[in-house]
Structure formats: C-alpha cells, structure tokens
Amino acid sequence: MLLKFLYTTSFSILTLIFNSSNVKADTILFSDNFNDNILDSKWVEKGYALEKLGSFNPTSQLSLTETGSVLKIAGEDTLLDTQIDGTWVGWFGKSLISTNEFPLSNLVIVQTNVKIVEGNEGFISLITIEFDSNNRILLTIGDHSVGTLHGVPRSQLVFEEKDILRCVGASLEEEKESGCVSLPFNLELNRSYTLQIQFDPTTKKVTGLIDGELVHVGTFRGTMSDFNTGIAATVRENGIDDRKLVDYIDAQFDDFVLQSAEIVNTITFVPGMGASWNSDAMLRCKFENGYTWELASFAEDVYNPLLTALKEDSGMEIKEFYYDWRRVIPSNSSKLSNFIESYLDENEKTHFIGHSMGGLVGRAYIEKSGSQNKIKDYISVGSPHQGSPLAYPAWSGGEIWNDNFLLKIAGHILLRHCGGVISNNRVNIRTFIPSVENLLPVFEYLKDKKDGNFKPLSGMSAINEWLSENFNFNGVRVGTLSGKGFDTLKEIPVKDRNLYDEIMGNWEDGKPTGKTFTNEGDGTVLLTSSRLSGAENTEINQTHIGLVSSSQGITEIFNFLGLAEATPLETSFVEPTSAIIFISDDADLTVVKPNGQIKKDKDSLVGILNPERGDYLVILNPKSSETDLEVGYFLENGEVLWREFGFKGKLPQVKKVFFDPKYLFSR
Template identity: 30%
Template sequence: MEDDFDDGNIDNWIVVADPDRTPCSAPWEVVGGRVGISINQPSCTTNLMPNDSLWNDLGNEYVIDVDMEFVIGTDHNIAFRFTPTILKNYWYDIHFTSPGGFVLERVPPGPTSDSKTYPVPNRETPYHIKIIMKTGDIEIYIDGNLALDYEYDPLTDKFPTGRVALRAGTGGDSVSETYFDNLVVTSLGDEPEEKDPVVVLPGIGGSWDTTAMVTGGDGDDWKKTPFVKVYENLKNTFIDNAGYVEGEDYFEFYYDWRKPLTDLADDFDDFLQTTVLTDKPEDTKVDLVGHSLGGMVARVYAQEHGIDKLDEIVTTGSPHEGAIPAWLAWSGAEVGERWSWQWLTLQLYLQAHKFGYASPVAAVRGLTPGLKDLLPIFDFAKDEEETVMPYSGLTDLNTYLDGLKSSLSSEVKDLLNTIAGREDDPDRNTVEWLTLGERSFIDQLLGRWPDGKPVNREYTDEGDLTVLQKSATVSGAASTGLVEAAHVSLPQTETGIQAILDALDLSEVTPATGVEPLPRNPSLVFFLHSPAELTVTAPDGSQAGFGVASPMANSLYSSEDKLLIIYNALAGIYGVEILGTDSGQYHLDIGQLTEAGEFFTTIGETTAAGETDSYQLNFEPDDPLVQPIVDETGKTQLILAKAKLKELKDAVNRRWFKNFIDQIIRLIDRAVEKIDQGRFRWAQVYVQRALLTDYYLRLFSDRHWSFWGLTAQEQILAHNLAAEVGQYLEDAFIITFELSGRRLTSRQVQSYIRETERLKARVDRRLESYGQENQLLGETYELAEAKLAGAKADFDSGNLAEAYAQLLAAKILYQEALGLL
C-alpha cells in the first residue's frame, strides 16, 4: 500500500482511540500534501489506521517507508502490528522522545523494550523512517542509517499480527505536532528482488576536501561540496521513491577532480572494492550514474578495469569527446560560467594557490592537470578566414581521449547509456565554434592562447551550455537520451532524472523534485582558512556564519569547512568579522558572483585566540569592485598590505630581501600612526613612499633574484604578493591623498601620462623582436598596461588622484619589464 496524501483526503483511513487512554480531540488532517495532527491537550493519544481496502491484507511481515516531520512537542510515533480491541489496543511502536532519542515499545509491554540515542530531530526537515518488521527481528533505519536492529524470541510475542498506524499523543507536555508523508508499506512476501547497487559520480566541483583546498595536497576526506544541491533530487529519487538504502545499495563517489582520468578510474576501483562490494555476493553487479566528469570516470573505469562488476553505465552531460570550456581554461585560463555553480570549487582552489605560479595559465595547468583530458577531440576552431583548424593540429592535443575513443569496445558500449542536454532558453546557447585571431605580445609572453586568441564565438542550441550534444553521446551506445535542460540541471530536473531512471529500467519510479536550484547571481562566497571563525552581517542586519542562531534565509554555511554562501545577496555594505581561535595566520577568500563577471580576492592577517578583526565589504552587483574591502581612512588597506608583506617575509628567508620588506613595513607603520593622529598629509607621504618601494621590491626581485639567492619559486611568490600589496597601497594612497587636502592639476597628471607612455614605447620596441615566452615579463607588462589604461580612464573622468596612483605603479612596472627583457 502507499499514500502520499497529495489528493488532500484521508477517506481510506480510520481514526482509532485507545480504549484505556484519553482520546485527543484534535483532528487528523492533510496539510500541504502530508497528513498530521496538531495537539494542544495534556495526556491524550490518537491513532490513524488504514482501512481494509487500503491495507489490502499485507500480512504481518512487511517494510514501512515513511517521512516524519516533528514540528513541536516530545511525542511522535509510528506503530506497526497495530491491533485494536474493545478493552485495549496492541502494537509495537517507535516512540520519539525528547531530547533526541527514541524507544522501541511493545504495548502492552512485553518482556523488554529497547531505546536508542539518536540526534535531536530537525523540526524543519522530515526524517525518512524505514522499519523492517519480521517475526523475531525488527530493523529501524533513519535517513538510510541503521539505528536499531532488535532481535527477540518470537515465543514471547503476544501480538504477532496487525497493520501500520500513524500515532500521536501528549503527556506532561500538552503540545505536539507531527506530520507523515510518502508512506509505502510492502509485504515481505512480495518484496522485490534485490536491487543492483547504484553509485552516483558527481561532476567537476561536486567534490570537496578542505585540507586539499587549503594546502594543495592530496586530501583524505573527499565529500560532497557544501553548496552543491544539484544531486539531492536524484538521491531522494533512489532512496525515498525507489526504496534504496544509502550505504547498502546506494552510494556516492566523491573524488579529487584535479587528477587525470586514469588516476580517477584507479581511485574508483578502490572505492568499488572496499566500499560498494564489501559483504556483497561475488556475482553482484553495479549500476553507475555519472554526471559530467563523473560520467567520464565511470566510462574510463569500464575501459581500463573491465566490466565484470558492471550492469549499466549512465552518463548525463558527460564530454565523451571533450568540451570547449575545458580548452578555454587550459589555453587561456578562462574559467567559469556566469549562470552556474559548477566551476566555483575550481575558482576557489585557483584563488587559494595562484600566487605560486608565474601566470594564470601556468596556475590552471599546474593545479588541475586532469583538465587536459577534457580537451575537445572534434573540430571547433577556425581562423579569421573561416578556415577550419583541425583539432589534431592544435598545440595541445588530447591524445588520451582520442585513444579512449578508438579503443571503446562493443562490450562497453552495450552497457553505456548516454544522455545529452539542450538548453531551451533563447537568450543562451552553447559555443560550437571559436574564431582564433592573432595573439598579442602579452599572450605570447604568458604562453596564453598558443593557437590564437578567441575573437568570435558561434553558438548552437544543440548543447547544454557546457557540452555539445555531439560530445555527450556515443555512437553505438546501448541508449541515447535528450533532455531539455542546462548542463548543471541534468541530474536535478524531473525530465533529467526520468531519463536516468529509464536507462536503468526503473521507469515506474517517480522522480523526486523537492529541491530547487540555488539562484547564482548575485552571490557572495567566503572561504576562511584557519585558525579563526567567520561571521558576516548583511546590509539589512541579518547575519550568517559562526555562532549565528538564526542565519539569514538566503545563506548556506558549513561550519566544518568554514565556507559561507550568500545567494540573492543584497547590494551594500557587509560587516565581516574574523574571530581568532588560535595563534597564526588566516586567509579569507572572497568571491563576488554577478552578471557582470566573477571577482575574487583574498585578505589575510595574523590572529590569536579571542582576537577579533572586523572589515567592511562593499558589494555592488551591477558594478563590482575588484577590491571590495573598504575603509574611509585607508587604515584597513594598510593593515592588509602589511600582513601580505609579513607573509612574503616569512616565505623568503633571505637577509637582503627581508631588509627591503622591513623598509616598506616601517613606512606603513608611520602612515597608520599619522592616520590615527588625523595627520593625513603626512600619512599620504608615507603611503606614497611605501607604494613606490613595494613596486621597486618587485623590480629588484626580478633583476637581482640570483644575487639575493632567491629560488625561481621565491621569485614568483615575491612577484605576485608584491602586486597584491601594491593594490592595497594604491587604494590607501587615493584615500589619504583626498583626505590630505592636496590637489593635483590636469597638467601635472598629463605630464605623468606622457612620461609613462615614453617608457612604454621603449618596452614595445624591444618586444617587437623578442619573440619568446617569458611569463614573469608577460605578467609585468600586462599589469603595466592595465595600470596605464586605468590611469587614462580616470584622467578622462576627472579622477586625478586615482590616475596618479596608477601611474606611479605603471612607471616602475615598465622599468621592471625593461629589466626582464
């Protein structure tokens, strides 16, 4: 029997009172598609039992699956082998009590009862209860976890017959409210054959390991990414609607998505042998359901480890012939999509570790080598004459995926079911062709766009915004499906889940659809590295993060990972508070996700237990600030600059180098002192000196790194961190200059622009004949060009202080570039 109560009535149910107890006067009723009761009466009981027609003589050994929601009160019950009589009712029940436990009862009491401590029920989220009632053995599962296995002597069983009953009551606490939904009772005599275990493999960014994210190491606890919700409906479909049990016949494989596919297949083989197939019969076969990269892991496993343990493979949105976004990331460090969350984990990882690489392209390739396995093995590029550039002739060829394609056997194809997506939004389509034009000096220096820079994109509706249909399908596969959905939604929508069920011959199962995707834009992301805790206050006064009892409704916070997401984020000033839990250095990565683009920054300081650092963040979704931390005095910017310099000083243990850093720190300390005194004219002087000295630190690090005894890695770190410090000092200079009362004239700034342009011209002449890759030179020249362009734009807008600050940096950066040439 089953009843989801969506029809709004309980015509096939009977209210049964306990003859020896006071009946509750409150009615059982259907509210929001679930049946329940709200009691406000001391010491009463009530039962709701299926009538004969609904019960359909299911016998006395059966499996109960039901969702229970505990709203208020301490008595929440579900009874089984419930048998009413004139004088007394007989039943077993699970009696949830407060605080946080339940008792398995026999009423009237048998020789024994048993109790089990269980986490306090979440009064906002239903618990899924599964009861297996066998004579002599009762198993109770809560949310897929075995909570109690109670064995007893059947000879002591005084009431071996009866049906299920929904039960509620009160004792000394006169208030109780309980709801039931999605009730399914299956006779053990009619229990279906044992299911093939299912393993779900999420896509890129669906797995998270805090240690790996922070340290860049391997990590040892890969789990579901806290903010990823796209697989919840699929999981609920298998567990709630299809009767799978997590840990028995339903599993999720979380993995290190940075690795090459062959390594991931090896990791999956270990997971299959040690987790999925443990205590299973030798002939057990497994169904694999992989989304995006997860589908590729499943396929590679089949090709490299064999199909003996596999029954079906379902891939949805998997790039069997690669994906153009992977090429954009690998060739040009162009990472991310403004309409989905799928790249966010990678973006946070790159933000945390980019300072160790000479260029963004080097960072992408060094930090995520597995991305190369997703480069396209189909033609997708044209030159500016519209001539197709064969993929086989491009600089970075995906020989691994080409080899997989040529070695794909008919035996694997017979198990392979592919699902492709098609986004039906007329305003958004999938890139099908890239027109590659001549790359710039900067691109050449940085090793970016080796085959040409994308200058135009052609789109098609035959794709899911990430993967083209022709790549998501495999010729000769056992089945091929097409779903109207974007890439990230394929395992989440009703039609997407139905396609997966159809491929597994589970078409009769109803897809679960209760979890909606989180809106992405505008959003704020905070990822804190220890030793500290994070609390954020929004412009409307609502809070989220550590120690917040009632967090803002539009937030997700993982205290274990110190990761906070605020979606539908309000524009305005946010308060960010860092509470130290130990002595050491912390880093806070901040992401601004908007329709205008994605902007990431990192702030850091030292802290101690009980110490609090407070910051203000200005979030403007329509026009995001590259550096959103604001302070009307400039002091915060100086403190953050000093913290970066200390970090650099600790990382590079060279006397002359450290002396140089100490000079900058002393200038910053002087500037902070003058700000505290309100003497902004002097503060501006010290900030300007610090700014110039910082950029000269970069210059001398590049020119004299061997003299100072710097390693190549230390040179890169000095290069990158000094640039971060420079941005803070520029911001502080602009603020203190405005507060100092000093003024610049247009003629002065024009003169600085001309002087800087003359220096730029010298660099350009040298670059014309340079003709080789030099990532440090490329980063320096690109930064100098950005500063000069920004200065000109500020000058045209009348922002003379802003223009002057950027010109100070640009001039030294061009000098640095000349030295690197």
C-alpha cells in the same frame, strides 16, 4: 487428453519483469533455440513410473519438428483397471544436465513462453530449476489437484494456490507458515503466457511470475532431485473410476534460456568537475594520496535534489564518490575502481550515475576494467564524451570562461591560492589542474579568422590524447542524458598570437577573437558530445546543472535505471549566475543570510549560489590567535573579486559582509 504448449515469443526481446528493480539479467549460462535439427548433448531424457499405482508406457520421445524450430516432448501413460483417485501415477520428460556444469552462485532466472492449445483432465507441464544436486524449484502450468477441483471446470486450467510454484518437501501448512504461498491465476486456452522463475541460492528466496504478474514469493525449504535444471512435460492420470485410460501429452518449447544475474542494491554517484572539495589539498595546492574529498559547499544546491530523491525513493543504498578532479581522469578511474570494490561482493554490481566529468570517470573505469567491471547500468548526465571547446581557453591561455559555473568557482579558488607572486595562469592550470587536457575536444573547433577554415587537430599543440570517440561498453547497459536549447560554445574563431603571448607561451594554436554558439547543447556541453553511439540517448530542455537538479532530469535518471518514480520535488533551484564564497581554515564558520537562514562551513568553506542582496553575518570561532577570512564575490556580469579580512585573538569574531550580485562594494 491432449495438451500442447507452444513457445511463441523470443526471449531476446523480453526484459526482466520482476517487481523489484534490483534484479538484472546478466550471463547466459545455456541457451538453445532448436533450429539446427541437432539435439544438444546437454539435453537428457528422464522418465519413470510409480510401479504400485499402474503401468507406465514410456513412449516419450525427444524430437525436433519438421520446421526445426521447436523442441517436442510427447508420450502417453496407460493405466491399469484400478481406482487411483488423486494419485500422480507417473511422469516423463527432459532435463538439462548437472548443475555442476552451471554453478549457480548468482541469482538464477529461467524463462519460457507457452500456449495451451488443448487441455482437459488435470495434466501438467512444468519448468524446473535445480540449484544443487538435491534441490529443485518448479513452476507448474496446469493443475496438481484431482477430482472435482473445487467445482471449477478443468478446461479453465486454474492454478490452485499450492500448485503454481511449490516449495517442494514442505506441506501446504508449512509453506504458509514460512511465507511460501502462491496466488491463484486463471489460464485461458489459445493464449500465450510468459513463465519466469527467479531463485537466489544464497537466501533461497523464490519468485515466480506469469506475464509479469507476481504469483509466488517464498523461501525454499525442501529437497527433491528428480530433475536437473531444464524443462519437462509431465503426464498424470486423475484416476476417478476403474476404467483403463490412456492419456497423452504433447509439449513444444523454443529458445530455452538459463541466465544468472546479480542483485543490484547500490547506486554509485559521481559529480562533475569542481564539485568535490578538500581544504588542505585545494588551499595548499597539495596532491598527496589519502585525502578524503566531500561535496563542496557551493555544489550542495546543485546535487542535493538528485541525491535526496535517490536516498528517499530508489530503495537502494547510495554510494557517493567524491574525488580530486584536478588529477587526470585515468587516475580517478583507478580510485573509483577501489571505491566500488570496497562495498561490492564478488557477484554484485552497481548502477552508476555520473554528471559531467563524473561520467567520464565512470567511462574510464568501464574501459579499463573490461568485462570485469562492476557496473550494471551506466548513465552519463551531460558528460563531454567528445570533449568541450571550453577546455581550450583554460589549457592554452589560462582563462576560465563562465559557461561551467561550479568549475569557475573551484578554479578561481585554486588559482588564487596556487598562483604565486608572479603568476601565469596557463602554467598554473597545467600544473594544478592537469585534468583539463582530458576535456579538450576530439573534433575540429578552432576556426582560423584569416581563411575561415578549421585548424586540423593533427597540427595543433593542444591535443586530447586520452579521450577516444569509441567507447567499448564491455557488457554494460549504457545511457546518456543530454540537455539542449541553450547557447553552447561550438567553435572558437582565432587569430595569431601576439609577441607577449608568444613570450608567455599562451595561445600556441591561436588566440580567441570571439565565440560561436549553438542551441544544440546544455550551455556547457554540446549535444553531439554528450551522446554516445549505441547507447540509450535521451534529450531534454535543461541546462548542464538542470540535468541533475530539475524534476525533469531526476525523472529521466530514475526511468533509465528502472527505479520507482521519484516523489514529486518542489525544486526551487535556479540556474546560478552569481555566488558568494567564504573561506577560512583558521576558524569554524557560520553564515547567517539576510533572510535569517544559517549555513555552516564544510571543511573551511561556505558557498552560496544566487545569493540575495543584503548583509551576510559571518560568525568565526578561531582555531588560532590569528584568523583570516576570504570572501569571493562572483557577480552576474562575470566579474570575480576577492576581499580578505584579518582577526586576532581566540574569542569568537563577527563580520558583516554586504553582497549585491550586480555591483561590488556598493556600500
């Protein structure tokens, strides 16, 4: 009888096909493509016979074919004239040396492709994984059973229930009791199959797949130490009469790969600039360490669709990193590093989702941590990897333009409280939001109105010295999600500043005279800036906020991370064009909307995007005898105005506030 196994597909083009998305390939511990005609010293030959059952003629040899592209294991087994029905009389094969050389502290994967060219009488070839000196797991192709095989012709090479993947050392009954049960799988001749074993040495959970189909899940219980980690071709006689039989095996393997992997059980989410809130820091202009930041009330409608989908449908634990976005990005990347290290074990990694500035914080962490970073898959969503022209008016003139609505709200709150009596917003932004400098473009974008030429970055004062066009992925799988189809600031025509601006120190590189837009962007970040060379780049017709709040954007994020499809969301989110903000750190706030819906404050703040026209009932429970209530009106025409109300006494107070998104104080 002759069995041939041909490895036909390169491992390098295969992705992991385990049912659970939290298994990710990582470090290649050992690989051999057998193409140099020199046998790697890590391969050793093993072979023996069960002496009482027959004579074993170990003519096996480990050799390379003439093409120098496969490992060939060949040999024969000659039996004596005796009846040995149902007995495994011997085996021979090859194995990889000692797992001491490859400590299997992480999840382990061995994968190979085989083709059965000929098969007849119950002979097998197998792949083994040994996770310590006394244990092994094996995935078997062929049949361990003998005799009539329950009436099934052996030429079909049927996998019996107990024979696909064995939890060695336990009886079939014990295996079933422990959940270690395999599923039948029919094999056809002259067809390639992908065999794969996954083993977790911590939990001892074993998973086996054939062509991506789950054929085994169980927990390893027994011990056996015939093989180290590697591959083997095995021959066995089924002994059905008293004849002398000679049986042969010929197995060929190529591109052997042994990998370790991490189990990814978490998703780390980082929102964009202006979306994190701490009242003491924001309202009192403090930069002390130790503050706890949370999702700002006015940002909840933006991020809750994605966060809800992740929590309900990803099957993973969601870790939300809120941060002091005023600080420079490298500072926040260090805090992100500490945050990630706080919930990951040594061999664990996390998925990463970063929106807008959040993607840059994650990028800075990857670049700083190098190969020691803990991110498996990274996706930036609308992140300005080449900066944004919107940073220029803020950094050079103290103006916050309307293109980033969340930043507009947060920035106006900050400048209102940190400006002082005599205020220069350019100075205030550089003092209280130094991170704006990290967002300046690294491409030419200021166009001199006099000659129509771009101002070279080398001659400008407003320069981004942190952001680089080159991003070293450091082994991380990187993707981007970008929006397009919306007017996005591309260039800023400028003229020389006037005497007043010169005295104030504003617009050193030129004062804007207009704006040049392109629809190649999400309304905030240019498409060319949000993409990354060498990454898996995806573009959709969504705005900067729609990338994380729309069903389309959420689906693309799930797809990149290999998560199950999110439950269809009835997202009613509309791009924000107006807002009303209520602030009081002297009282607990409850706001009743015109439609009767209630929203309570988060850390002294209530924010409502796209508020409907009508009366808002504000209920205050004072914390002191004097209470202030600030109301910010962000109108559709871009105008921002504030009103402040004062209350005395510690009894609950009620204030009716009217809002019209088109007109201020219309009644």
